[in-house]
Amino acid sequence: MSRPRPPHPQPGPEGPASCSRTVTVQEPMGLHLRTGKAIVQTANRFQARIAIRNLDQDVGPVDAKSILQIMQLQARQGHRLELVAQGPDARPALEALAQIFAQPGEPAPPS
Amino acid sequence: MIAIVIVSHSRCLAEGVREVADQMASGQVTIVPVGGVQDQEGTHLGTDPMAVLQAIQDAWTPDGVLILADLGSAILSAETALEFLPPEQRRRCRISNAPLVEGAIVAALEASLGGSLDAVNAAAEGTGSLVKVARPHPDPRGSTP
Incomplete structure (x- = not known):
């Protein structure tokens, strides 16, 4: 199976104003369509290039602005x-x- | 913001696809479902070019209209409908090659984010190569586990 193309140019820790954090999918049904929509809508409010990688499946990085x-x-x-x-x-x-x-009710995990 | 027309042989299917797409667009995008043909005995599976034309006109925006259809005569009906449009409107319509359901979901979200007609269509058509179930490579010896 072909991996999704990484966003171009690929964000990396060496670039200016780059930061990262790791989150865990909490939903029992996994990352479903409505959450995907929320990610895309939120990511598109920002200028930053945002990449997401699934550390447990070794998939990505993918562009957070693309559903x-x-x-x-x-x-x-x-x-x-x-x-x-x-x-x-x-x-x-x-x-x-x-x-x-x-x-729900919990703060976001720290950076 | 572009608008979307959903063309299916089944009115129910067109409305169902609209329901899903509408949620992805948070109700911000005009999405018009059209499908089925009516006669004296009721509604049947099929598509009517004039009904598709009416749907395009109902959805019309100068930003453009993306038409997503299921297959076969739904595509032909959409093509026929476009022939009845004035050339300046026809230029701002696209019949998408995207799979209907996946394409409509992606198109609705991309349209709600303000994507152009061609950008939204490109995203929708990208669903055609989407991998839904990751499967291991087949055993070259041809045996099944």
Whole structure:
């Protein structure tokens, strides 16, 4: 099976204003369509390039601004996703995205 | 923001696809379902080019209209409908090659984010190569586990 293409250019820790954090999929049904929609809508509010990698399936990185690519993450409950953002608003972008993965009533995991 | 027309042989299917797509677009995108043919005995499976034309006109926006159809005569009906449109409107319509359900879901979300007609269509058509179930490579010896 072919892996999804990484976003171009691929965000990396060497670039300016790059940051990352790892979140865990909490939903019993995995990362489903509505959550994918929330990720894409949130990611598109920011200028930063944002990549997501499924650490447990070794899939990605995929572009967080593309629902098509997010659907290829095959993220199930318990999978860890690494979010890498690069750009002037990288940090608030990751804050906003991490909120999506936080369980109700719990704060987002720290950076 | 572009609009979307869903063409299916089944009115129910067209409306169901609209329901799913509408949720992805958070109700921000005009999505018009059309399908089925009516006669004196009721509604049957099929597509009517004039009904598709009416759907395109109902959905019309100068940003463009993306038409997603199931297959076969639904495509022909959409093509015929476009022939009845004035050339300046026809230029702003695309019949997508995307799978109907997956394409509509992606198109609705991309349209709600403000994507152009061609960008939304490209994203929708990208669903055609989407892998749904990851399977191991087949055993070259041809035996099944």
